Amino acid sequence: NRRIVLASRPHGEPTPENLRLETGEVPQPAAGQALLRTVYLSLDPYMRGRMSDAPSYAPPVEVGGVMVAGAVSRVVASQHPDFTPGDWVLGSTGWQDYSLTDGSNVRNLGAHLKHPSRLLGVLGMPGFTAYMGLLDIGQPQPGETVVVAAASGAVGSVVGQVAKLKGCRVIGIAGGAEKCRYVREELKFDECIDHRADDFARLLAQACPNGIDVYFENVGGAVFDAVMPLLNARARIPVCGIIAQYNATALPSGPDRLPMLQALILRKRIRMQGFIIFDDYAPRFGEFLQQMETWVDQGHIKFREDIIDGLENAPQAFIGLLRGKNFGKLIVRVAAE
Ligand code: NDP
Known part of the structure; x- marks a missing residue:
């Protein structure tokens, strides 16, 4: 299990030294937990704020802690009644290959999902x-x-x-x-x-x-x-x-x-x-999704994804995002669909 942790807090532009790749055992789900394999990981500008301990609307990532991120993942093993291997889930699972969930930080999207990466961008x-x-x-x-x-x-x-x-x-x-x-x-x-x-x-x-x-x-x-x-x-x-x-x-x-x-x-x-x-609009997500799916399906809204392969390339891609190197929604493909 590879994961990227905050090695140190950046001063100014983040550098590769601020982030560290660590390797460990793949965790095993206990009763009430499911094991998730990250497939698409979202890289977003707000993560720069989480690297810093300046006052913000959300607490910072601890030094040594796994970097936060939204991702779409698949259930690979489950001891939780609501999750079955093969299910797609969306949630805040971090910059890592595998994560455990008790269900509270993810939403189960079922076994069939046509365009998983869209849930991190145009439909997310x-x-x-x-x-x-x-x-x-x-x-x-x-x-x-x-x-x-x-x-x-x-x-x-x-x-x-x-x-x-x-x-x-x-x-x-x-x-x-x-x-x-x-x-x-x-x-x-x-x-x-x-x-x-x-x-x-x-x-x-x-x-x-x-x-x-x-x-x-x-x-x-x-x-x-x-x-x-x-x-x-x-x-x-x-x-x-x-x-x-x-x-x-x-x-x-x-x-x-x-x-x-x-x-x-x-x-x-x-x-x-x-x-x-x-924080401000969570109750209106359903309304948004219905409207945006219609617009995308009808071709009224176009979108572009900038997909980078490999978790190990996430730090450079994130540093590039703050410099305008991305062209479209920046996503890391951590594993094949
Ligand atoms: P983008 O996909 O637009 O990527 C970031 C882009 O910002 C870069 O590609 C670059 O585009 C531009 N940029 C970077 N540095 C500069 C600069 N110095 N001057 C001008 N442009 C710069 O990111 P998102 O669409 O995900 O995010 C866009 C904004 O929305 C961010 O500020 C983000 O923090 C904010 N946001 C806020 C949320 C909220 O809840 N309030 C939620 C989500 C996002 P270019 O090459 O064209 O300059």
Whole structure:
């Protein structure tokens, strides 16, 4: 049984030394337990927060503890009445080959599951985040301009496509020409701007001639600096993530923007609201899943998965996620289906 533990807390960008691969015996299920084989492991930006002991909405991973992750797994042995070998389960089982469950941390999905990896992306936590953040907090109206960064990623790709279904003009922001092309041509956003371009702020302004009504915040940092002057009166900003700041060890350079932001919020009556998806919206997961499955089946929502093979490659893939190396929902295939 291989597992990846937090070896030390990162300072700034995580390094391979912060994570350690350990090998041990495959555990055996006791009465009331089932043994799970991890098949697809989800890598997500929030894991950077769990590596740190700074105050957060969730407790950190202990040094020496297995890294947290959602995964889809299969039951391989069971001493639990609700689990049979061959069943698929979804739950928070961590960066490891095998785990034990008493049933409390996983949901049994039965023996037949057509597209297990989708439950980690478009039909799982990131898709749900996009759906609730955009619709409940963003409240997009037909004809409005919606802007979203990390637009080719798990959350951003769904935000923009749902906003298109609601009749909005949608501008994506992504890193590099290839991601921008995908966002425009495959996801059918109206425009996509490369945040690494020298004249990024000017290009964004040009793409938003009527200003911005909904800015779905995935990134923060320099992207938010460029968005601020374009915000319309009564704009809504669902604050979903600030990935540009997750590895920060110091305040951003330049003048303090807080007074400007507060003045803007006041003058333009802007509503900015953070949310933590399952803490705030868990009861609405069923509604989301039903709607999103329909949209995916009908071809209204496209998605892309970036699948890496091998648990041992998870640390590098995760470090890359915080640098924009992934292209689509980042998933590790730990074992064959
Ligand atoms: P993605 O699949 O979008 O991958 C992360 C992407 O972030 C990278 O590919 C990169 O895209 C972009 N990025 C990284 N660093 C920077 C930077 N410095 N400046 C600009 N862009 C950067 O990840 P997810 O879709 O899973 O997550 C998107 C956001 O949603 C994250 O902030 C995450 O924390 C947040 N989130 C929040 C939840 C909540 O409950 N509030 C739940 C789930 C996610 P590119 O190359 O295009 O720049």
